[in-house]
Amino acid sequence: MHEPFLKVDAVTKCFGGLTAVNNVSFQVQKGEIVGLLGPNGAGKTTLFNVISGYYAPTHGSITFSGRDISGMPPYKLAALGIGRTFQVVKPFAGLTVLENVLIAAFLRYPKRADAERHAWNILDKTGLTDRANVTAAGLTLAGRKRLEIGKALALEPTFLLLDEVVAGLNPTEADKTVELIMQLKNEGMTILIVEHIMRVIMNISDRLVVLNFGEKIAEGTPAEVSRNPLVIEAYLGEAAA
Amino acid sequence: MKNFTARQGVLAFVVLALVFLPLLSSDTFVLRVVTEAVMWVGLAIAFDVIAGYTGYLNFGHGAFFGLGAYTVGILMMKAELPFAVALPAGGAVAALAALIAGFPTLRLKGAYFAIATWALSRAIQQLALNMDITGGPDGMRLDAFLNPQFFYYLMLGAVGGTFLVLWYLLERAPFGLKLKAIREDEEGAKALGLNPTMLKMQSFILSAIPTGILGGIYAYWITFIDPSSTLGDLVSDQAVVMVVFGGMGTLFGPAIGALLIFAFKTVFWAYLSKFQLLYLIILGALIAVSVVFMPNGLWGTMLKRRNTVRREPEAP
Numbered sequence: 001m002h003e004p005f006l007k008v009d010a011v012t013k014c015f016g017g018l019t020a021v022n023n024v025s026f027q028v029q030k031g032e033i034v035g036l037l038g039p040n041g042a043g044k045t046t047l048f049n050v051i052s053g054y055y056a057p058t059h060g061s062i063t064f065s066g067r068d069i070s071g072m073p074p075y076k077l078a079a080l081g082i083g084r085t086f087q088v089v090k091p092f093a094g095l096t097v098l099e100n101v102l103i104a105a106f107l108r109y110p111k112r113a114d115a116e117r118h119a120w121n122i123l124d125k126t127g128l129t130d131r132a133n134v135t136a137a138g139l140t141l142a143g144r145k146r147l148e149i150g151k152a153l154a155l156e157p158t159f160l161l162l163d164e165v166v167a168g169l170n171p172t173e174a175d176k177t178v179e180l181i182m183q184l185k186n187e188g189m190t191i192l193i194v195e196h197i198m199r200v201i202m203n204i205s206d207r208l209v210v211l212n213f214g215e216k217i218a219e220g221t222p223a224e225v226s227r228n229p230l231v232i233e234a235y236l237g238e239a240a241a
Numbered sequence: 242m243k244n245f246t247a248r249q250g251v252l253a254f255v256v257l258a259l260v261f262l263p264l265l266s267s268d269t270f271v272l273r274v275v276t277e278a279v280m281w282v283g284l285a286i287a288f289d290v291i292a293g294y295t296g297y298l299n300f301g302h303g304a305f306f307g308l309g310a311y312t313v314g315i316l317m318m319k320a321e322l323p324f325a326v327a328l329p330a331g332g333a334v335a336a337l338a339a340l341i342a343g344f345p346t347l348r349l350k351g352a353y354f355a356i357a358t359w360a361l362s363r364a365i366q367q368l369a370l371n372m373d374i375t376g377g378p379d380g381m382r383l384d385a386f387l388n389p390q391f392f393y394y395l396m397l398g399a400v401g402g403t404f405l406v407l408w409y410l411l412e413r414a415p416f417g418l419k420l421k422a423i424r425e426d427e428e429g430a431k432a433l434g435l436n437p438t439m440l441k442m443q444s445f446i447l448s449a450i451p452t453g454i455l456g457g458i459y460a461y462w463i464t465f466i467d468p469s470s471t472l473g474d475l476v477s478d479q480a481v482v483m484v485v486f487g488g489m490g491t492l493f494g495p496a497i498g499a500l501l502i503f504a505f506k507t508v509f510w511a512y513l514s515k516f517q518l519l520y521l522i523i524l525g526a527l528i529a530v531s532v533v534f535m536p537n538g539l540w541g542t543m544l545k546r547r548n549t550v551r552r553e554p555e556a557p
Contacts (some may be wrong), residue, residue: 052432078434090429092422103422106415107434115415151433 005030011060020046022214033191035205042211044194052084053077083157085148087164091136098132104154126150142173162193263390276393278503283400283455285495288480290448293489296424300355301362303476305335305449309456310471314381328457335453339445347441366472380467392462403451488538
């Protein structure tokens with residue numbers, strides 16, 4: 001792999017005097033699942049928002065498939081093949097589940113009939129078929145998190161950013177979502193995932209990037225990272241390290 | 242399916258009745274009232290494009306109507322252009338106004354958008370009151386073309402055409418769903434490849450064009466326009482009331498709301514004109530009650546009832 005699929009290069013994001021992400025660099029190779037880890041307020045979601053175009057980086061750059069995408073708006077990134085979910089789910093509450101997915105499907109399938117066919121496939125894949133005509137407001141949290149993934153998948157992305165899609169689910173639901181993520185990986189999808197549940201993130205990630213107070217403190221395989229004293233300190237305090 | 246064909250039947254009957262009305266009744270009062278009712282249907286559905294589908298409550302809708310009316314008035318009376326040229330220009334001026342007003346105001350949300358558009362429309366009214374070319378507070382008189390049938394069919398054609406175009410764009414083409422996505426969650430829509438700024442602007446312009454054209458027809462039909470009749474609060478307020486009462490975010494809802502409220506107004510003013518004050522009180526109370534008890538409006542409530550009867554209970 002000469003050219004990395006995603007290259008985050010010295011990215012800093014400030015809000016006024018607060019530096020939420022400070023000089024973070026890492027790379028994601030094609031077909032990898034990279035986990036983004038860190039205690040609350042470490043800057044994971046801010047970094048997600050910078051990569052997905054919701055914030056422009058204050059310094060640094062982001063390169064996707066060899067193209068500088070820093071500061072590009074989210075809708076252009078969606079067209080380039082970047083799909084994302086939101087930690088605080090953003091369903092179109094008043095519309096049906098099918099319509100929610102259909103809106104995303106229009107990006108690749110401008111004709112309604114094609115888009116509908118594609119949307120039904122996505123619903124099938126995410127296990128929402130029997131909920132198709134329910135309004136999104138009527139879904140359970142698990143359903144809404146699946147819908148988030150479904151909408152992102154309907155964009156036919158090559159790179160998927162998943163922001164806490166497992167947190168808040170019961171173990172059975174969580175397993176189903178993990179299964180879906182592994183299936184996507186087998187199909188060749190590249191994924192960057194933020195997740196608080198260690199059992200999940202340790203198992204599915206090829207590599208981990210750990211943030212604390214906006215800075216990268218560790219990077220490596222799950223086994224390496226879990227032995228890293230800086231990581232243990234960040235999670236359990238100085239004494240434990 | 243049975244429900245659907247019944248609806249088609251009613252629709253076909255209404256369309257036929259409207260097309261043949263001038264042959265059935267030679268009463269010019271009836272024709273005049275129906276012409277205006279049809280106009281309000283057009284204004285209400287055009288307003289609903291930005292307000293109901295896109296979620297941006299435009300309290301300056303009347304400004305597009307007034308701009309269309311004044312454009313036709315000025316082009317016909319000062320530039321001596323024919324009506325056929327002046328009318329499309331009325332729609333174009335309204336579209337241009339939406340483009341210019343949209344840049345600053347479409348960034349705002351909720352009540353702020355409503356206040357900003359209301360203020361802009363008041364500013365336009367003040368302009369009309371103070372400029373020479375508009376005749377100031379005295380208004381403008383247009384050369385009369387006394388042919389009620391012509392105006393009836395023109396209004397019917399314009400509103401019917403508007404309805405068909407909007408129905409296709411909003412209910413059949415992807416555009417309508419994209420607008421609803423903006424209404425439901427603008428930030429979430431961006432992640433799905435939608436450009437909210439562009440879509441909101443398109444929606445605003447789509448709402449303005451038919452409104453400007455209807456204003457132009459109104460000016461030539463009534464032959465007298467002044468700042469209070471075409472640029473006052475009335476047009477905006479009435480459109481808001483009709484759409485909220487009928488059901489936002491649909492096309493049939495605002496159309497039904499417009500017809501019912503206009504019928505109520507006409508009956509009231511024709512037979513109970515001594516109690517004009519009461520009309521506004523009843524209208525206000527009706528809106529308050531419908532917002533509280535039917536937030537989806539008349540049509541939305543009917544659809545919901547039908548759907549809940551049909552749909553099987555949800556599993557938990």
